[in-house]
Amino acid sequence: MAAPAEIIASIESILAIYLSGIRHRDRAAFILCDNLVEMSCKTRARQYDHTFNALCNFHNAWNANGVSIEPDGLGQRINDTHNIRNSMQHENAAITVERERLSDAILDAVAVIDHCWPRTSSTQFSDWIICALRIVTLFSSQGDRNKRQPFEDLMRNYEWRGTGIERLKKNESPIEPGLKTFWYIAVEQHTPLVIECLNSLEID
Numbered sequence: 001m002a003a004p005a006e007i008i009a010s011i012e013s014i015l016a017i018y019l020s021g022i023r024h025r026d027r028a029a030f031i032l033c034d035n036l037v038e039m040s041c042k043t044r045a046r047q048y049d050h051t052f053n054a055l056c057n058f059h060n061a062w063n064a065n066g067v068s069i070e071p072d073g074l075g076q077r078i079n080d081t082h083n084i085r086n087s088m089q090h091e092n093a094a095i096t097v098e099r100e101r102l103s104d105a106i107l108d109a110v111a112v113i114d115h116c117w118p119r120t121s122s123t124q125f126s127d128w129i130i131c132a133l134r135i136v137t138l139f140s141s142q143g144d145r146n147k148r149q150p151f152e153d154l155m156r157n158y159e160w161r162g163t164g165i166e167r168l169k170k171n172e173s174p175i176e177p178g179l180k181t182f183w184y185i186a187v188e189q190h191t192p193l194v195i196e197c198l199n200s201l202e203i204d
Contacts, residue, residue, distance in 0.1 A: 003117035010036045015132040021181030027096045033105040034085040041067045044116035081105045103140035128191045
């Protein structure tokens with residue numbers, strides 16, 4: 001069974017925010033990760049049993065029939081993320097998350113999607129999403145910290161001009177796709193070039 005289109009759209013939105021330069025991006029993306037996990041679990045549970053009560057709490061959603069995520073490992077991690085999200089939204093508006101913790105939450109959300117709809121990440125994700133997830137992995141606890149700065153340097157210094165990017169018109173300001181602020185543009189519009197950067201540093 002294929003994952004619903006809204007699930008794919010949600011991970012796209014999270015990655016677009018993650019790779020953007022908007023203010024409070026990490027906080028926003030983290031909250032959306034938790035929303036996506038809960039939505040995925042409840043959607044799959046409803047597919048399995050149309051009488052499932054989608055108004056149930058988070059714990060019951062990931063333990064529902066048709067979902068049943070193991071409590072150790074992934075189950076514990078998404079539960080921890082949910083608790084942090086609740087603190088962020090209901091207890092202290094100043095709470096935020098580190099980039100590595102957010103990256104881990106995104107990878108856990110993908111793992112939940114693959115748990116609910118097996119092989120979604122390999123059969124339904126577009127090339128730019130797969131590329132973006134390689135960057136997410138690099139900046140997660142699974143990534144090689146020694147390759148983070150070299151990757152940022154390579155992206156910043158890459159010869160993006162002459163790669164199909166239109167010439168500037170009068171009174172227009174240049175956008176540098178290799179700057180971290182504009183990584184979404186680079187990854188979504190110039191996926192093969194970003195893959196080239198990742199491959200050159202042997203980043204999985």
